[in-house]
Amino acid sequence: MPTLYDPFSPEVVADPFPYYARLRDEAPVHPVAKRLWAVSRYDDVSNVLRSPVFSSSATRLMMMGGLESRMQADEATLRKERRRVQRELGLGPRGTEEGWNENSLISLDPPQHDLVRNIVNRGFTPRRIARLAPRIREIAEGLVDDIMARGDELDLSVDYSTPLPVRVMAELLGVDPGDADDFKRWSDVVISGVTGDMAVEGPAPLLRTLDELGAYFLEVVEQRRREPRDDLISVLVAAEDNETLSAVETVNFATLLLAAGNETTMHLIDNAMLALLGHPKQQQQVVAEPKLVPGLVEETLRWDGPVQIAFREATRDVEIAGTLIPKGDIAIALFGSANRDDRQFPDGERFDIFRDTQGHMGFGFGVHFCLGASLARLEAQIALETLLARLPNLRRGSGEIERFDSFLVRGPTHLPLRYDAPGA
Numbered sequence: 078m079p080t081l082y083d084p085f086s087p088e089v090v091a092d093p094f095p096y097y098a099r100l101r102d103e104a105p106v107h108p109v110a111k112r113l114w115a116v117s118r119y120d121d122v123s124n125v126l127r128s129p130v131f132s133s134s135a136t137r138l139m140m141m142g143g144l145e146s147r148m149q150a151d152e153a154t155l156r157k158e159r160r161r162v163q164r165e166l167g168l169g170p171r172g173t174e175e176g177w178n179e180n181s182l183i184s185l186d187p188p189q190h191d192l193v194r195n196i197v198n199r200g201f202t203p204r205r206i207a208r209l210a211p212r213i214r215e216i217a218e219g220l221v222d223d224i225m226a227r228g229d230e231l232d233l234s235v236d237y238s239t240p241l242p243v244r245v246m247a248e249l250l251g252v253d254p255g256d257a258d259d260f261k262r263w264s265d266v267v268i269s270g271v272t273g274d275m276a277v278e279g280p281a282p283l284l285r286t287l288d289e290l291g292a293y294f295l296e297v298v299e300q301r302r303r304e305p306r307d308d309l310i311s312v313l314v315a316a317e318d319n320e321t322l323s324a325v326e327t328v329n330f331a332t333l334l335l336a337a338g339n340e341t342t343m344h345l346i347d348n349a350m351l352a353l354l355g356h357p358k359q360q361q362q363v364v365a366e367p368k369l370v371p372g373l374v375e376e377t378l379r380w381d382g383p384v385q386i387a388f389r390e391a392t393r394d395v396e397i398a399g400t401l402i403p404k405g406d407i408a409i410a411l412f413g414s415a416n417r418d419d420r421q422f423p424d425g426e427r428f429d430i431f432r433d434t435q436g437h438m439g440f441g442f443g444v445h446f447c448l449g450a451s452l453a454r455l456e457a458q459i460a461l462e463t464l465l466a467r468l469p470n471l472r473r474g475s476g477e478i479e480r481f482d483s484f485l486v487r488g489p490t491h492l493p494l495r496y497d498a499p500g501a
């Protein structure tokens with residue numbers, strides 16, 4: 078059967094939802110390419126994510142290697158190619174995907190996963206997250222001040238949604254806010270494995286970046302060991318009951334946070350605004366009643382979430398919805414499709430900030446449920462409240478909306494808007 082879903086086609090990147098709908102109706106477990114299966118219904122996605130038969134080690138391989146190259150070459154060939162590029166660039170062990178991935182939370186399975194997660198959880202307590210609220214508000218207000226100083230046009234993505242999480246991340250990690258530009262550059266490259274860039278440019282930019290940011294974070298870790306502060310890195314390296322992350326693990330975790338935290342939260346803010354632009358009545362309602370913002374954030378996570386996909390590898394032959402996924406093959410759990418499944422969310426294709434979104438998979442599901450969910454919610458809520466309160470009548474501006482070229486992360490890179498400047 079020809080595939081009903083090609084994650085690389087520009088049509089799917091632009092609007093995957095009609096493809097998901099066909100998958101759910103016609104082929105809920107569908108072969109996408111060699112060794113790769115798309116799973117699209119809510120119940121089946123949750124089974125894959127719950128089942129100990131499926132391993133998360135695939136996440137690392139898929140994300141670091143670029144799905145496209147993974148599908149074309151075997152693991153050993155890709156590794157050899159990386160080593161060659163690494164030697165050519167004269168990089169040390171930090172620039173290897175093995176180095177980057179040592180005990181990386183997102184690709185570990187239980188019980189090792191739970192051990193690392195328990196340690197990093199210490200840095201994400203509700204108190205620690207809530208304490209960031211005033212600073213997030215200050216950052217949001219400052220960005221709106223800058224926008225207003227420039228006139229009545231803005232690129233929401235560039236001027237607001239991108240810098241906000243990057244600055245919050247610097248705050249959380251406790252590093253110099255002046256390094257935020259490097260953070261953004263690094264996080265863009267770290268996630269290049271899930272974008273079109275990897276296919277075009279090969280692994281050299283990724284390996285070089287891993288080396289550079291590895292050196293940066295290693296120095297921060299060493300400083301915090303000598304002189305702990307009240308920040309995430311100090312919490313992670315502080316021994317507690319002899320449970321602590323090694324220096325390399327801490328560096329890897331910080332690297333993961335850059336990609337997992339920055340390249341997602343920015344798209345949540347943009348996707349919420351895009352959804353409102355397409356639903357003007359709901360836009361008016363939420364502008365009039367800021368207490369509707371949390372509903373807007375949850376419905377955006379369900380209807381047009383920034384993370385569309387997770388990968389899981391079958392550790393033995395396993396049947397999902399009557400289809401055999403052979404041992405070693407990979408299931409693509411389509412969160413974006415599960416979230417619109419009418420079997421779970423009545424009239425799932427309809428955007429409605431008043432609906433019950435309980436159980437949406439915008440932050441994933443199961444043991445890997447997003448560690449940063451409460452921080453992302455807080456950031457998006459404050460960002461949207463501030464934006465809608467201060468810039469009334471936001472609407473499409475001149476210029477095209479451009480989308481991030483990725484099969485995994487969904488959102489715009491340019492979102493031109495205009496608003497009525499006060500007194501205009």
Ligand code: HEM
Pocket residue numbers: 136182183184194333334337338339341342345382383384387388412438439440441442444445446447448449450452453
């Ligand atoms: C709107 C913003 C965000 C979205 C949509 C999102 C989504 C997700 C999803 C779907 C997963 C599960 C991946 C899987 O099952 O393979 C995940 C995991 C994760 N997220 Fe987020 N995320 C967001 C923001 C953040 C932030 C702000 C942070 C940290 C500051 C963060 C840190 C993580 C980490 C560390 C994991 C791995 C957890 C584990 O493996 O146990 N995320 N996220």
